[in-house]
Amino acid sequence: MPIGKLYNSINDELIASVNYQFQHEEDHRWWGELTLIEYKQIKDGGGYTLELEDGRQSRCSLKKRVNRAVTSLPPRYVYHFSGSGKFEY
Numbered sequence: 001m002p003i004g005k006l007y008n009s010i011n012d013e014l015i016a017s018v019n020y021q022f023q024h025e026e027d028h029r030w031w032g033e034l035t036l037i038e039y040k041q042i043k044d045g046g047g048y049t050l051e052l053e054d055g056r057q058s059r060c061s062l063k064k065r066v067n068r069a070v071t072s073l074p075p076r077y078v079y080h081f082s083g084s085g086k087f088e089y
Contacts, residue, residue, distance in 0.1 A: 003037070007049040009059050016040045020050070020081070031082035033065070039074045048081075056087035 001019040008015055015036075022032040034050075036042070046061040060083035 002053040004034075004053055005051040006034070006036070006042075007051065007057075009047050009049040012049070015042060015048070018050075020052075027086055029084055031080065034062075034079050034081050035076050036079075039076060042079075050081060050083070052087060056089055058083050058085045058087045 001021055004018050004020050006015045006018050007013060017037040018034045019037060020032060020034040022030060024031050042048075042062065044061075044063050046059070048060050048062055049057050050060045051057045060081045062079045062081050065078045065080055
C-alpha cells in the first residue's frame with residue numbers, strides 16, 4: 001500500500017503519515033480509503049491536504065468508517081477520503 005502524508009490545509013501542518021488506496025481516480029474526482037500510520041485523533045470533514053507517494057497534493061475531506069476499525073491498540077481507524085481537485089506538485 002502506498003505511503004503518503006496528511007496535512008491541515010489551513011496552516012500546512014503535518015498531521016500524520018498515511019497508507020492510502022484509491023477506489024476511484026479521475027483527474028477531477030477521486031476517492032478511496034486511508035489509515036494513519038501513527039495514532040492520532042482527527043475529525044471528519046474537509047480542511048485536509050493529501051500528499052501522495054510521488055509528491056503530488058490535493059485538498060480532500062475525510063469520514064471515519066466506523067465499521068472498518070483496524071484491530072490494534074490504540075485503534076487505528078479506516079477513513080474514506082474524497083476530493084474533486086486535480087493533484088499538483
